[in-house]
Amino acid sequence: MAKFAVSLKARLILQNHGRLLLLKQTKPNGGNYTLVGGTIERKEYAARTLIRESWEEAGIRLEKNDLELVHVLHKRSSKEHRIVLYFRAYHYKGSPESKELEKFENVEWWPLKELPKNLTGTVRHVLKAYNAGQLYSDMEK
Template sequence: MHTPIFYGAVHLLFFQDERVLLLKRQNTGFEDGKWSVVAGRIDGGEEVKTAAIREAKEEAGVDILPEDLDIVGVIHRKNVSSEWIDFYLKVRAWQGEITNIEPHKCEELAWYHLRELPDNMIGYIRQAIEKDHSRMWFESVGW
């Protein structure tokens, strides 16, 4: 029997006027050149919403209150050498101006209309954005 090792990540879904905030990855070693969302690993001893709030500040420079986050979905994802549990959080409100705080890892932050998403998106991120966020959803990817 194998001992499972899961990594956890949070993915923030910022929506505004039928648009979603996307982040173009660079210099990370994972899916560079593709569009994703503000996201990151959950640090040890860190609750999901706390991790999302930290990532929003680190990557986009905004502050979010826990009550302004809704966990809307989960993806159990398998990569070549690791397994992930990804939590998707819809951001209802934030304070501050969205800014690219990590230009060494993020080529660009941009708002895209939900009906005009770029072709070069990470597949499971596109799936998550296109889901019905009025209720909790679950997907398995890479199995």
């Protein structure tokens, strides 16, 4: 049986007054819009990852009680299986700003009904599944 790598990630769906918080990637990183989040480190749980990444990437503070698991994505390629846990939050502290300027040129609020055309395909897939009430989806990488 062939071995393959597995990676675990956590992402944030942060909503405020009908808007969604998105990070705008720098051109060398794709130039698309994506969600706050990252890889779950060896000694972390998913909620802790999201709390850390939210501060590191967007300068906002979250509490564990503010996070609710709303979607799980299984993304697969020939070399890797990636499991991404998506958490929703409505409450946060701080003013969103890009704190990793080498990766993200800006943090922006977008109306849920008018999301940018250059939203990553994965985020677009997940938001469609999430809005349809699906807790789980999968896709090829």
